[in-house]
Amino acid sequence: MNRREATFEAIAARGSFPVVILGGGINGIGLFRELALHGVDCLLLDKADFAAGATSKSSRMIHGGLRYLENGEFGLVRESLRERNRLLVNAAHYVAPLRTTIPIFGWMDGIVRSPLVFLGLPVKPGGRGALIVKCGLTFYDLVTRAQRRTPRHFFNLKGAALRTLPRLNPGIVAAATYWDAYITQAERLCIELIRDARALNPGSHALNYATVEEVRGGALVVRDGIGGATCAVEPRVVVNAAGAWVDAANARLGLATHLIGGTKGSHLVVDSRELHAAIGDRMVYYEHRDGRVCITFTFMGKVIMGSTDIRVEDPETAACDAEEERYICESLAGVFPGIRVAPEQIVHRFCGVRPLPASAEETTGRISRGHMIEFAEPDTGRPFPVASLIGGKWTTFRAFAEQTADRVLPLIGAARKGTTEDMPIGGGRGYPAGAEEKARWIERAAAAHGLSPARVEVLLSRYGTRAEEYCALPEARAERPLASLPAYTDAEIRWIAAGEQVEHLSDLVCRRSVIALLGDARRDALAELAAAAGEALGWPPPRREEEAARALRESGA
Numbered sequence: 001m002n003r004r005e006a007t008f009e010a011i012a013a014r015g016s017f018p019v020v021i022l023g024g025g026i027n028g029i030g031l032f033r034e035l036a037l038h039g040v041d042c043l044l045l046d047k048a049d050f051a052a053g054a055t056s057k058s059s060r061m062i063h064g065g066l067r068y069l070e071n072g073e074f075g076l077v078r079e080s081l082r083e084r085n086r087l088l089v090n091a092a093h094y095v096a097p098l099r100t101t102i103p104i105f106g107w108m109d110g111i112v113r114s115p116l117v118f119l120g121l122p123v124k125p126g127g128r129g130a131l132i133v134k135c136g137l138t139f140y141d142l143v144t145r146a147q148r149r150t151p152r153h154f155f156n157l158k159g160a161a162l163r164t165l166p167r168l169n170p171g172i173v174a175a176a177t178y179w180d181a182y183i184t185q186a187e188r189l190c191i192e193l194i195r196d197a198r199a200l201n202p203g204s205h206a207l208n209y210a211t212v213e214e215v216r217g218g219a220l221v222v223r224d225g226i227g228g229a230t231c232a233v234e235p236r237v238v239v240n241a242a243g244a245w246v247d248a249a250n251a252r253l254g255l256a257t258h259l260i261g262g263t264k265g266s267h268l269v270v271d272s273r274e275l276h277a278a279i280g281d282r283m284v285y286y287e288h289r290d291g292r293v294c295i296t297f298t299f300m301g302k303v304i305m306g307s308t309d310i311r312v313e314d315p316e317t318a319a320c321d322a323e324e325e326r327y328i329c330e331s332l333a334g335v336f337p338g339i340r341v342a343p344e345q346i347v348h349r350f351c352g353v354r355p356l357p358a359s360a361e362e363t364t365g366r367i368s369r370g371h372m373i374e375f376a377e378p379d380t381g382r383p384f385p386v387a388s389l390i391g392g393k394w395t396t397f398r399a400f401a402e403q404t405a406d407r408v409l410p411l412i413g414a415a416r417k418g419t420t421e422d423m424p425i426g427g428g429r430g431y432p433a434g435a436e437e438k439a440r441w442i443e444r445a446a447a448a449h450g451l452s453p454a455r456v457e458v459l460l461s462r463y464g465t466r467a468e469e470y471c472a473l474p475e476a477r478a479e480r481p482l483a484s485l486p487a488y489t490d491a492e493i494r495w496i497a498a499g500e501q502v503e504h505l506s507d508l509v510c511r512r513s514v515i516a517l518l519g520d521a522r523r524d525a526l527a528e529l530a531a532a533a534g535e536a537l538g539w540p541p542p543r544r545e546e547e548a549a550r551a552l553r554e555s556g557a
């Protein structure tokens, strides 16, 4: 019996859990860890892989949400900035400050429009001038003044701005620079949160590719999507954290809801030295012709550009289409008029659906980015309440989890036992602060485990301090770089495959690493990766081929 079968058998044998969470995106996973801290045994199920939804498709900004100020969401921005600052410490291995520059084309633009937006009047998005931007950035600095983790904002007039960013549109009057943050390995942080939760409370279980089919005899019928087995689980509370699929998941529970009005957002990953050189190590945050905010930033040697905001009915079929690709590429013309992105420079495209609240708002950008919980009381045939999670940014997952736990704990007669506020996550635990400490960590680990400092540095950036677990394995000393993807080794891939609930090769290339995101999921690499993962997971040769083909399809390469 493999580890997954053993987990399913343990779930079936137990037959009841105080809390069952549907959806292993960041919000479901955040709650899983939160409840584990309070000693609550939880069952977390995802119909696909963990983080397969919006969680792996975001812009990767860990941010206050400057734009939301215009919608009057001051509370959300304040909460987001607090959470951003916490993640900069608790997940220092993956979350880093991001210098962000806003090109500004007028002094007073938006001075009439923005207050109207703020008052909730139906006006279209449009240009934001220096004064409006100044107000927003001053609010940012004020909120974080007691716990400053990033520098204060500053303005450059046209001349100075063009000296710093010479390829910028010379039509600017000024540029504002401020700091937010971004996350490199968002999907890995999810896996680390699950591992941390299991360490806090081994009575909790998380299973990917498993879901609830229906409620029968007052119990959930849980199906293992890999092995096909089913079992009955009686919950005291169900938390529906299925993101854009919340209403569909509620339907399985016999609950008719219309809580979500998802909008899709697409991004392009671009391999362009010219664009990379033009923006340096920063994000440029700018408006497209239609007033929608777009972003372009350097990410692990590539450039990520996005995004769109388009209503969708069915999250399952959402994909980045040719029109969106054109829209994103064209957005660049307004800020870097001399730079063009050619189709062959696009190495990866991704699209996710924001689980926004159902809304009749005409302009999608005006729909709240906040989060809320909707409770449904027990009903005939469903003897447990259902809490549906609506909205929720990546940045605020911890706060949302805490707020959800505060509503759920009284329902099961449990109480808080601590806080996750200052709790490091995964490889962020004991992560060396600053260049000197990092160099010492690398030197020590390299000497202790007989690996080169250069290799340990790569592993530290990839896994945080969990790198040491890998370095300590005897296989690490015999590792061989993959011929088609030398930045990874055979032993490293086996380590991930065996230890991180990898069921398909696509899990490994899309959500346990940034291989697909950076456009490296090529045919030759996938064949080698399938061989290494297959060795760890006992896949016979035909299965390895199937997995490579599936990963190629899923990564859109």
Ligand SMILES: Cc1cc2nc3c(=O)[nH]c(=O)nc-3n(C[C@H](O)[C@H](O)[C@H](O)COP(=O)(O)OP(=O)(O)OC[C@H]3O[C@@H](n4cnc5c(N)ncnc54)[C@H](O)[C@@H]3O)c2cc1C
Residues within 6 Å of the ligand: 022, 023, 024, 025, 026, 027, 028, 029, 045, 046, 047, 048, 049, 050, 051, 052, 053, 054, 055, 056, 057, 058, 059, 060, 061, 062, 063, 210, 211, 212, 241, 242, 243, 244, 245, 246, 248, 249, 252, 264, 265, 266, 307, 351, 352, 353, 354, 355, 391, 392, 393, 394, 395, 396
């Ligand atoms: C384009 C885009 C850009 C974004 N940019 C940012 C950003 O820069 N910063 C930021 O903070 N936030 C950002 N967000 C928002 C953020 O990514 C999402 O709000 C967040 O990831 C939602 O997480 P979730 O767990 O609620 O939903 P999801 O990540 O969608 O997870 C839901 C999970 O439920 C599973 N599921 C579905 N149905 C069932 C079922 N019946 N049973 C079990 N499981 C089920 C799915 O497989 C999925 O894994 C962005 C979102 C998008 C789409």
